Amino acid sequence: MKHFLDLTDWSSQDLRYLIRLAQQLKLEWHSGGNRPVLAGKTLGMIFQKPSLRTRVSFDVGMQHLGGHAIMLGPEEIGLGKRESIADVARVLSSMTQGIMARVFAHSHVTELAKWSRVPVINGLSDDSHPCQAMADILTIVEHFGYTDGLRLAYIGDGNNIAMSLLRACAAFGIHYRIASPEGYELPARIVAEVSASHPALHIDLLRSPADAVQAADIIYTDTWVSMGQEDEAAARVPAFQGYRVDADLVARAEKHTIVMHDLPAYRGKEITDDVADGPQSVIFAQAENRLHAQKAILVSLLS
Numbered sequence: 265m266k267h268f269l270d271l272t273d274w275s276s277q278d279l280r281y282l283i284r285l286a287q288q289l290k291l292e293w294h295s296g297g298n299r300p301v302l303a304g305k306t307l308g309m310i311f312q313k314p315s316l317r318t319r320v321s322f323d324v325g326m327q328h329l330g331g332h333a334i335m336l337g338p339e340e341i342g343l344g345k346r347e348s349i350a351d352v353a354r355v356l357s358s359m360t361q362g363i364m365a366r367v368f369a370h371s372h373v374t375e376l377a378k379w380s381r382v383p384v385i386n387g388l389s390d391d392s393h394p395c396q397a398m399a400d401i402l403t404i405v406e407h408f409g410y411t412d413g414l415r416l417a418y419i420g421d422g423n424n425i426a427m428s429l430l431r432a433c434a435a436f437g438i439h440y441r442i443a444s445p446e447g448y449e450l451p452a453r454i455v456a457e458v459s460a461s462h463p464a465l466h467i468d469l470l471r472s473p474a475d476a477v478q479a480a481d482i483i484y485t486d487t488w489v490s491m492g493q494e495d496e497a498a499a500r501v502p503a504f505q506g507y508r509v510d511a512d513l514v515a516r517a518e519k520h521t522i523v524m525h526d527l528p529a530y531r532g533k534e535i536t537d538d539v540a541d542g543p544q545s546v547i548f549a550q551a552e553n554r555l556h557a558q559k560a561i562l563v564s565l566l567s
């Protein structure tokens with residue numbers, strides 16, 4: 265059974281195919297609508313954390329493709345509390361054709377996949393957000409027309425977004441730089457794993473945001489406090505001072521540099537309003553592309 269739990273599960277060639285499929289589905293949608301290739305199919309959506317983009321893009325994506333999605337919030341199924349993950353996976357996969365799950369521990373999506381008889385899609389875990397990374401690559405391809413050889417500078421926390429972007433950059437030939445404060449770097453095991461599986465990867469692990477954005481084509485940032493880390497906010501917010509993507513930092517890059525953020529943005533913290541709403545920002549194109557990237561993943565796994 266093929267799942268979409270992390271970008272490492274798919275080859276670079278398969279991920280590039282998914283991006284082309286997303287472009288086709290986007291064009292088809294804007295040319296009168298998608299063909300109902302998922303007619304009669306149901307996606308079960310498990311959410312242990314809040315969501316706007318992921319929930320709406322999967323639900324609307326299923327509708328556009330002729331299918332249907334069911335929302336299962338934290339109070340409804342109590343994943344691993346009211347019922348074991350194995351039992352949830354077995355029951356849900358007897359009634360649906362796919363499961364999308366947003367969880368805390370990454371092991372919860374791998375456990376779902378272990379017991380499920382239908383494909384499981386990771387809609388964000390503490391370790392990765394592969395669907396977001398695919399929408400990000402789609403946005404980069406639309407903007408630049410290619411990915412190989414571009415330079416991406418990620419400013420901030422070495423979190424789920426930073427880890428999935430690293431895997432995406434490795435698969436799409438993008439030079440990856442990250443500037444993080446001490447104690448919030450990318451986990452060394454991820455850097456070692458991705459470097460070993462992609463010997464051609466260019467990666468720079470830096471401390472200074474100003475150094476990271478030098479000659480960057482893309483500046484990317486994310487929240488300093490991810491979902492589930494709310495108790496750490498008092499320590500995190502001071503640690504990330506100096507890691508804000510503001511007009512001064514963007515001016516150190518190139519005129520053609522684009523600014524990306526997966527959203528939700530904590531404006532005034534990791535990104536300023538003038539940058540988020542400025543001419544170099546593509547954040548809302550990125551958000552819309554969640555819909556088109558999700559459709560490609562759904563069609564490829566469920567049809």
Ligand code: CP
Nearest residue numbers: 315316317318526527
């Ligand atoms: N970027 C993203 O996944 O947004 P949501 O948390 O709103 O789904």
Ligand code: NVA
Nearest residue numbers: 423425490491527528
């Ligand atoms: N790093 C953020 C991403 C939100 C889409 C979080 O996990 O909360």
